[in-house]
Amino acid sequence: MPKLINKSEIIENTWQTLDKDFSGKLPDGSILVPLNYLLENPLILDSNPNIGIWLDSDQNSEALEPYLNKLSLIAINFPKFVDGRGYSYARILRDRLDYQGELRAIGDILHDQLFYLKRCGFDSFAVREDKNIEVALQGLEDFSDSYQIATDQPEPLFRRR
């Protein structure tokens, strides 16, 4: 069973991620559904509590605004860890749209991005399966303070020092 980091705990990842172009009937169990499927089937959130929605790196999180009160899990995909668009999508969800549910980083998620992801409002991390997730977990704590505001720290250092 693959694992993921939830807050700072390592737990089993029971979620199945459907392909970006998935169509047809949704399978049973906990599923991450692509944004496009939701846009075409907006009622799925009313009937199924085990649904999260995932965004790809070319899909701005603003598209989820009408659905936020029905969502408890949003995942943002990083097809390559050097594609940094998801950091901005996360901050828009958290800081502007006030999304309070779980925000998960999926895809090419590695040790050295975890601290930045956490700062931008992600609280679960599906670390790439070929990596040692226990070692990667340490990446959440690389720095004990930061200069600038982000989702995790609303006050910049200059207002605290």
Place this chain on the structure above:
Amino acid sequence: MYKYDGYDKQIVQERTKQFRGQTDRYFDGTLAADEFLPLRLQNGLYVQRLAPMFRVAIPYGMLSALQLRKLAELSREYDKGYVHLTTRQNVQFNWPDLRDVPDMLEELNSVEMHSIQTSGNCIRNTTTDQFAGVATNELMDPRPYCEIIRQWSTLHPEFAFLPRKFKISVNACPDTDRTASLVNDIALELVKNEKDEIGFRVLVGGGLGRTPIIASEIRSFLPEKHLLSYLDSILRVYNMHGRRDNKFKARIKILVKALTPAKFAELVEAEWLNNKDKASTLTQAEVSRVKGFFTEPAYAQLENEPSAYTEKKAEHKGFANWINRNVNEHKKPGYAIVTLTLKKTGVPTGDISDKQLNIVADMADKYSFGEVRITHDHNIVLADVQKDQLFELWNEAKTLGFATPNLGMLTDMICCPGGDYCGLANAKSIPVAEALQIKFDDLDFIYDLGELDLNISGCMNACGHHHIGNIGILGVDKRGAEFYQVSLGGSSGRDASIGKILGPSFARAEMPDVIEKIINVYLENRTNEELFIDTFRRIGMAPFKERVYAKAN
């Protein structure tokens, strides 16, 4: 200059610890080479043609004597006894061992230095005027704002993986620009509005490389307190919309051009409405705190033209030449700004040895309150020298080879490391610079030419700023051989412009004669007061082209 407190120290030390861990994981095989690459780049570490190249940050070019001595020590201990000063006011080691870099970083941290974001697709070192704080014509000292930007950009969690590198420059002189600011991704110009309030004129989308573009204004006045939220907004628009499919089209300049500056400005303003007036808003307490690090040193009350100085100038033509070229007016009576030029013929442009670094440190202590500044054209500035000490300083600088009185002249070139060192280069650039320095070694001739920027890049990445040289030279690959393309009419000042290509490229051996022909066209056509760039703008490319490509009889 800025001094670290406990927070600053902790952040750079934690970055060093993080990098040590990344290096260890790379060597034990749990971090793949392609995964390590962006991480080491974000810490200034390239792997070059012959060895790793390690770039250390010099925030807005400011260095203390203590830091100079540390660089000297590290270059001796871990490198070949010299370093290279870059066009981003930084410093590079060319031969370190990858395994030693974490130890070097600890040493650097001990003197409040680091290599954070000196490379990679993130926000780079903010540059400014090397005469900041002492120039006669600046609105105010830009360095506190550079430091505020440095802190905001350091390990910014949202902008660590941008489409491409990102460079910010701050200028505070209404009538000059010594920072080449208009070829930065963001150019900030300190201005005052009609109510005498401080703020910034904001320009975006400048850059060199394959697609050279001069930055466009997107806001004529941004109040000082909104600096960081506005920068956040520009960066967010770029992070979300900048191209990621082609690294040659990924800089913000391409996005701004594709959208038009007006449309780009609209997106930024819309984003900013969400970000402004929140906790990022600068407080007066913070601005004052940072300004407190850039107060005036303990200047003496001096007469402006002491007789010891004026007499020496009358007696020694060499000294007078050097004063005229390499010494600038200072805002305080009796003080002067000295530029030590690192352009000695036979030494690669911008290279400086450990011994020289130590001597410069001693000179800084003796003459200039223990501080120096690095310039984007590879020189070193002693910013606060008493005029009555200039003669003594000149004699010391001469023995070091730092007093060639050619600042701003033809032989004071910007030149990238080129094919001798760099893995990207198409052609060598250092031998071209050297051949030109040998060809044009007559100082009287150089003075007669007046100010003339000649810039050389070994490839189209344009690290040598060839697009904005009055004369630009670009190394190109022509069927496997090294050739050089010449452009004319570039400028890096307030009237920044991109040079135009003269025509087909030349073999290296032809270059000194080609440049001589270009200069002769200028000499024959100039009016009394015209600099090279003025004559070029008046008469255009055609006369230069005709002369250079004329068939030999």
